[in-house]
């Protein structure tokens with residue numbers, strides 16, 4: 001009986017800890033989703049700008065220093081307006 005009581009204690013503590021962690025996770029996930037939405041909005045705006053640059057023929061040129069953006073960088077970040085040095 002005594003052994004069972006002692007064994008049950010850490011389980012209770014664990015459940016409390018898990019409950020707290022779950023709430024923190026939920027809050028963190030909510031925060032992450034908000035951040036993601038904001039970032040998606042920023043990315044959409046950048047993509048829109050990139051399409052405009054494609055139309056007027058300035059796509060691929062850094063908007064800061066005017067040098068050509070590396071193809072590797074454009075491949076990973078097609079929406080980037082600046083080269084690796086300026087970004």
Ligand SMILES: [Zn+2]
Nearest residue numbers: 062065083086
């Ligand atoms: Zn640059």
